[in-house]
Amino acid sequence: MGEAKARALEAIVKVAESLGAERLIRIEHAHISGVSYGTIGEPGRRFIEDLYLSGARVSVPTTVNPIGFDDADPANTGGILKVDKDFLEGQQAIIRALTGMGANPVLTCTPYKTRSFASLNLKPGSHVAWGESSAVAYANTVLGIWTNREGGPLALLASIAGRTYYYGVHIPENRIPSETYRVEIAPVDEVDAGVVAEILAETHDNDRPPLVEMGLPPEPYRDIVLREFSAALGAAGNISMAVIPGITPVETRGMRPGPAIEIEARLIISRRKDLAPGNPVDFIFLGCPHLAADDLKILDHYLNGKARIPIIATLSRDAYERAGDHIRRLQAKGVRFIRSTCLIVGQLKSRDYSIATNSYKAYFYLRRKVSSVGLLSLPALARLAVNP
Amino acid sequence: MASYRLKPLVPGYAEGETVKVERLSFYGEVDPVKGELYDGRSIAGKILVIGRSRGSTVGSYIIYGLKYYGVEPKAIVMVKSEPIVVVGAVLAGIPLYEGLPREVFEKIRDGCTLRVRPTGEMELLECPTEG
Numbered sequence: 001m002g003e004a005k006a007r008a009l010e011a012i013v014k015v016a017e018s019l020g021a022e023r024l025i026r027i028e029h030a031h032i033s034g035v036s037y038g039t040i041g042e043p044g045r046r047f048i049e050d051l052y053l054s055g056a057r058v059s060v061p062t063t064v065n066p067i068g069f070d071d072a073d074p075a076n077t078g079g080i081l082k083v084d085k086d087f088l089e090g091q092q093a094i095i096r097a098l099t100g101m102g103a104n105p106v107l108t109c110t111p112y113k114t115r116s117f118a119s120l121n122l123k124p125g126s127h128v129a130w131g132e133s134s135a136v137a138y139a140n141t142v143l144g145i146w147t148n149r150e151g152g153p154l155a156l157l158a159s160i161a162g163r164t165y166y167y168g169v170h171i172p173e174n175r176i177p178s179e180t181y182r183v184e185i186a187p188v189d190e191v192d193a194g195v196v197a198e199i200l201a202e203t204h205d206n207d208r209p210p211l212v213e214m215g216l217p218p219e220p221y222r223d224i225v226l227r228e229f230s231a232a233l234g235a236a237g238n239i240s241m242a243v244i245p246g247i248t249p250v251e252t253r254g255m256r257p258g259p260a261i262e263i264e265a266r267l268i269i270s271r272r273k274d275l276a277p278g279n280p281v282d283f284i285f286l287g288c289p290h291l292a293a294d295d296l297k298i299l300d301h302y303l304n305g306k307a308r309i310p311i312i313a314t315l316s317r318d319a320y321e322r323a324g325d326h327i328r329r330l331q332a333k334g335v336r337f338i339r340s341t342c343l344i345v346g347q348l349k350s351r352d353y354s355i356a357t358n359s360y361k362a363y364f365y366l367r368r369k370v371s372s373v374g375l376l377s378l379p380a381l382a383r384l385a386v387n388p
Numbered sequence: 389m390a391s392y393r394l395k396p397l398v399p400g401y402a403e404g405e406t407v408k409v410e411r412l413s414f415y416g417e418v419d420p421v422k423g424e425l426y427d428g429r430s431i432a433g434k435i436l437v438i439g440r441s442r443g444s445t446v447g448s449y450i451i452y453g454l455k456y457y458g459v460e461p462k463a464i465v466m467v468k469s470e471p472i473v474v475v476g477a478v479l480a481g482i483p484l485y486e487g488l489p490r491e492v493f494e495k496i497r498d499g500c501t502l503r504v505r506p507t508g509e510m511e512l513l514e515c516p517t518e519g
Binding site: 011014015018019033034039040041042043044046047131132133136148149150151152153154155165167168201205234235236237238364365368 | 426
């Protein structure tokens with residue numbers, strides 16, 4: 001074993017000991033968060049570069065989260081991001097180190113939507129080590145792929161070691177729901193789902209997952225709702241998994257803990273009202289988590305006219321390449337696409353923006369950075385864009 | 389003076405003034421360069437008392453960054469911790485304790501003096517009188 005790998009293992013063992021984990025387990029994939037120079041800065045850059053320079057290499061297939069700008073065209077800022085020289089240099093150093101170690105720079109928070117991930121053909125029950133809290137909740141809840149909410153540096157160390165600590169939702173008993181929650185609104189849209197996640201983050205105080213009985217819309221909209229729900233769970237709280245009957249690939253029959261706790265319609269409706277945009281909107285933000293290729297079809301469908309409020313849409317290079325026709329049509333309607341980054345990990349040009357979005361997670365992180373953030377569903381945002 | 393038994397996740401001796409926050413996402417709610425919370429309170433050289441953590445997996449890097457810029461808390465004391473915080477504290481070498489009883493958490497305010505020992509013993513030495 002190389003010296004760098006031994007050091008990565010040593011760090012993981014230290015974390016395992018702190019947590020009281022008895023052993024490590026092998027992982028089949030890693031996803032590394034904390035790679036934007038804007039979020040981790042010089043200390044994070046040095047941490048990653050030092051690993052690379054010490055000879056560390058990934059030992060399992062590894063994907064990478066979004067960075068601070070459009071890597072295919074750093075000048076493509078959508079008119080709202082800023083990229084100065086130091087930022088560009090720091091960010092490129094991080095990417096050089098990660099790719100040098102063998103990680104695949106898909107640069108997206110939805111690695112599970114990329115072609116390279118699909119080609120791995122991971123089965124439900126696979127153990128992985130993922131950073132990116134939205135992807136973690138989606139992996140456990142929707143894909144049935146098992147991962148804790150790994151801190152950014154731990155996900156990187158795990159990819160080098162090929163192992164993580166046996167703890168949390170890697171242990172089958174810890175995936176059995178402890179409480180049932182019944183959502184009174186059906187079907188929920190993605191904003192309802194964000195509010196439900198916020199309520200769960202406050203209410204659910206157990207290491208085991210909540211079982212959430214929540215009526216969902218049909219596909220393809222359903223997956224948008226599930227991604228926004230997962231992202232909100234990871235932002236508003238520290239829940240790494242929910243069990244949704246009919247969605248989560250586990251046998252839920254006979255393990256519904258009762259009686260159900262009601263999440264009442266009036267509670268959701270009133271919180272939604274609080275979160276709706278109150279000010280004139282400067283721009284609409286879509287793509288937190290990143291838009292998938294299928295989402296562009298849906299957006300194209302709802303956006304029936306030229307957007308008079310600019311729409312900023314962030315997505316992976318992979319989705320951008322796959323949705324070519326929709327991309328061109330949407331660009332003609334006034335949508336500005338930015339690849340490989342998002343408004344959470346990129347640097348905003350101004351603090352004065354008033355933004356509307358369908359993402360609770362974006363609301364959670366942007367509310368302290370800009371003057372206002374309001375939440376509406378995708379169809380409502382499309383209507384607002386055309387008829388402000 | 390009251391004494392309690394906590395679980396040392398990253399053991400280390402520390403004594404200092406408390407800064408308390410109910411729920412915290414290190415990423416987005418802590419500035420690692422200034423060592424300040426989102427509301428402007430400084431955590432540099434303080435004992436950071438947290439109910440529960442939340443949010444981004446980038447949090448570990450923020451804790452590491454606090455140490456890098458020399459504005460780290462002397463220790464972090466939590467009702468309930470999670471791996472994101474543990475990883476940051478391990479890499480930064482910041483003492484981390486969990487298992488603070490809820491009712492003691494409720495009692496603690498900013499500006500209390502608190503001491504933790506590697507064994508997990510925590511003493512709440514004094515608190516400013518209210519008002």
